[in-house]
Amino acid sequence: MDRPAGTRPGPRGHSPARLRAQFGRLLGMAASHSSRLVNERLGEVGARKYHFALLATLDEYGPASQAELSDRTGIYRSDVVAAVNELVDGGYAERRPDPADRRRNVITMTEAGNEHLARLDRILAGVNEELLAPFDERERAQLSDLLGRFNEHMGGEPPL
């Protein structure tokens, strides 16, 4: 039986112990699962991670230049361009030249953007629940603590 179209692969039997053992792989697997789910859910409303990151940043800090958005989200400036384009195309944000510094654009969230962000927030909260379903409160706290410390150890927050 060939793999039916649309079916993910993944070890049928058991994968080599050497693969299983690597911590990096454990992390990679978890992240793979997680981001698959996130992308699926966000994709259903035509969004992706970058959109959420940018909108959440705009919501929290107010209008900002693209460089500021890049610094705050960790998204590369070149990628901010594209993502902002998409937000603008969707009517979720506006891009205007900064009169005070004509090198810059000022990105502002629109009302539709606000609603969109709320929607994405709900979606991600659901995903979060789904991801953490098997864990009780104590374990969730443990996991957050460990991952938080891990990230700190690895030199702060990475891109996106």
Add this chain to the structure above:
Amino acid sequence: MDRPAGTRPGPRGHSPARLRAQFGRLLGMAASHSSRLVNERLGEVGARKYHFALLATLDEYGPASQAELSDRTGIYRSDVVAAVNELVDGGYAERRPDPADRRRNVITMTEAGNEHLARLDRILAGVNEELLAPFDERERAQLSDLLGRFNEHMGGEPPL
């Protein structure tokens, strides 16, 4: 100061709380750090994750067809083609038609492949140590347990 070429971005200040809070993001960040390190280190010897996965599988199960490799590693068959090409080009594996079933190729690890695998093993062990540096034994066990259960909950092992 523009970002010097070659410098990663990443929030200079603090990123929005909303971003920090998402478990998915926590995971994503961790995985991002981890895979960056893995890729860097493997890249130094011209390797990548797929190479290790395939070689480790060949080592553990012996010669196999590409379909078997795909099943065991979770790498898509189309990607197995490319990765095996690279291993063959590097002299780490051989691809021969299977006389018993002429649809198949038999992939065999060479002696150089064995040495290469040992090298990758060492590299990844080092990376593992580096990643887990901030944690004591108890915490490492916790993390492995939690991530393991997480992955199980998410439906077994994902594609590599």
Add this chain to the structure above:
DNA sequence: TCACTAACGTTCGTTGCCCTAACGAATATA
């Protein structure tokens, strides 16, 4: 005032990983 430097937005391109579709050749099954 005139360089020079730095920041900003943008375009273009690359790589890795994930994933799908389709095809010819070979084999298995009905």
Add this chain to the structure above:
DNA sequence: TATATTCGTTAGGGCAACGAACGTTAGTGA
């Protein structure tokens, strides 16, 4: 024998992460 399935392969799309280069604008120091 007719049909279905498997295998390797090619081609391609999508997203995230990343770098190089460029024109434009602003600040800084001589």
